[in-house]
Amino acid sequence: MRPTAAALAVLAALIASPAAHAESKNPGLPPSIKIKALMVPVVNRGQIERYALYDVTMELADSSKLPDAQAKITRLQDAVLTVVYGAIEQGWIVRGNIANATALRARLDEAGQKLIGKASIARVLIMPVGRQSSLN
Numbered sequence: 001m002r003p004t005a006a007a008l009a010v011l012a013a014l015i016a017s018p019a020a021h022a023e024s025k026n027p028g029l030p031p032s033i034k035i036k037a038l039m040v041p042v043v044n045r046g047q048i049e050r051y052a053l054y055d056v057t058m059e060l061a062d063s064s065k066l067p068d069a070q071a072k073i074t075r076l077q078d079a080v081l082t083v084v085y086g087a088i089e090q091g092w093i094v095r096g097n098i099a100n101a102t103a104l105r106a107r108l109d110e111a112g113q114k115l116i117g118k119a120s121i122a123r124v125l126i127m128p129v130g131r132q133s134s135l136n
Contacts, residue, residue, distance in 0.1 A: 030122060031063040033073060035080045037129060040088065042096040052096035053130040056080050058112050061122040069116050079111040098126065 035056040041048045058076070060066055069076065087093045087107065092100040105124045112121045 031060045031066045033058045033060065033066075033069045033076060035073075035077050038081060038084055040084055040093060040096060043088070044095065050096070052128060054084070055125075055127045055129050056084075056108065057125040057127075058108070058121050059123040059125065060116075061120055065116055065120045069120075072115050075115055076112060079115060080108060083107045083111050096128075098128075101126065 035058070038054045038056065039051045040054060042050045042052055058069070060069060083104070084093070087098075087100075087104050090100075090103070092098065092104050098104060104126065108124045108126075109121045112124070113119070
């Protein structure tokens with residue numbers, strides 16, 4: 001019985017320690033807004049040859065902004081699409097590949113903050129999710 005009592009004492013000490021307490025707190029995922037998948041045209045010599053598909057997620061700095069962001073999701077989607085098409089013109093997206101992710105994220109962050117509020121976006125995530133191989 002003594003080994004059991006010793007094991008319980010060690011377990012109680014671990015539970016009471018600050019390190020164990022910090023690990024037991026799970027902050028969860030940050031509040032975020034996911035923009036509908038974007039179809040980005042891949043243009044070659046003035047012709048659309050295929051489409052690339054991207055997911056954009058905006059992580060919010062303050063969870064209290066989530067209801068406001070959700071209420072403005074349609075306007076956010078429009079702003080993101082406008083920025084992405086502008087990025088194609090700027091040369092930040094070339095043949096469906098993101099060539100300047102830093103500039104694109106900064107512009108998306110700026111667009112989101114115009115709609116939701118200053119310092120409301122903590123991080124912008126852009127992830128390619130698919131490509132259409134050809135239009136034929």
